[in-house]
Amino acid sequence: MTLVDSHCHFWQLSRGDYDWLDGTGGPLEPIRRDFAPQDYPGTARLIAVQAAPSVAETEFLLSLAAQDPRIAGVVGWVDLSAADAAETIAFLSQNPVFKGVRPMLQGLEDSDWLVTAARPEAIAALKAHGLRFDALVTERHLPMLQRFAAAHPELPLVIDHAAKPQPGARPAWHQGMQALAGHAHVHCKLSGLLNELSDAERADPLPALQAIFAPLLNWFGPERLIWGSDWPVLTLAGSWQGWRDLTETLLAPLSEADRAAILHRNATRFYGVT
Template identity: 40%
Template sequence: MTVRTGAVDAHHHVWDLSVRDQDWITGPELAPLRRNFTVEGLEPEARAVGVSRTVLVQTVTVAEETPEFLALAEEHDLIGGVVGWTDLTSPDVADELARLRELPGGRYLKGIRHQVQGEPDPEWLSRPDVRRGLTAVAAAGLVYDLVVLPHQLPACTRAAAALPDLTFVLDHLGKPPIASGEPEPWACDTKALAARPNTVCKLSGLVTEADPRGWTVADLAPYGDTVLDAFGPGRLMFGSDWPVCTLVASYAEVIDIAGQLTEKLDAGERQEVFAGTATRVYGL
């Protein structure tokens, strides 16, 4: 599906293994990702399907990555915003956010993300030091991306309730158990999160949660329908999750799948999913 020019891809990554290892890329299934992925590699694919702006999202919990991403945003017109990383538990988090904004490309810093999915404590988002850091993110006018597993969704809902001034963006629908075909309790917990008005969801990451032995768009549709109904198009945004998506689908295929999952929407609603929501939430 080619969308109208001006579409936004609200979630992608880049990395250069000569600069920094991506220690999460392990095992034969992820082996195709063990190479460099650059903005120059993404740009022709994005432009070909009408995507003119993107949001570059952190990959590792390394402080040096965010300044590098900000510099890339300064250099490339394609990147409209950066979701970076900083240590939320640091007592100096507010000062660090201010410092990042003073760097080259600092105006492109739109949000912060931490790999909560890797935290063994399901209540990590409820820790006092984390909540203090999230308060600083809100005070800085930034959003917070949630990369979590389904069992962590209740903690996300409690954090959203406790911090109404902070916009929480749920990445990859909270990684629903598509391969198992058992949507509960993910669906119920996602609806509870969506009931908080300061929450948004990315229509992203579905293809890599599906059964690697084979899947169809029909297998993804119940999960797409759940978030469409719960968040509505005004709080839903398309993200490719490139290059992770390339494990199972090309960039063009991923945006086509998102088009099929939203085909019941009218033109204005689709414009929200493919541009309006991300532009508004990230201040692109």
């Protein structure tokens, strides 16, 4: 079946703006190296997503897309609080491969930054240029994101990694995600979930993944769930093929049309790629 990977990363450490990858040792050591399109292990059309808070990295990803036709879209970074944010969005939008923005909300101390600091003209520019918004959030951001989604129904929004549900009971996650699913323009990525499981859950990940997937399917339906790998961050928890096999098992009870929607049609529609 055709596959669109709605969430993968490429980086070149010598560029110098990947602060979260700085240092040596620790759990990130296995991915503290360059990852280029030729290293991608699967066969898919790709949406390359920013991994550094700089316009320069967005331009780097756009340059990779110019060299590799598998990269159908780029989700970049713009400082939405900057005075020139609208102009930067307009400039990047001259490249048709530029499909949206992703501020790195999970790393900001202020959980409400998006609604308190982002400039209205920047959000208006996203809408005016037909762009999308990738929400890199965790459970603490969900009440804010619900307010943002309600205020901007014209801005297509996708929740990256299903807001990173944590192991164990998660009533606040359930409440927040269900509320967001009530907005027809809000989608959710099936990506990054393996990385959030506990070590015990990773030993047999399917039950824990089913406990996350079942409510997401109920809330968003197969028409607003989008498959992604989060490669190469994924490799800290498992292999690309392992995640592909796990998601095939999760989707097995669905109809062929619903599986196709989650694996490629929803991403194609959401990001406006061919």
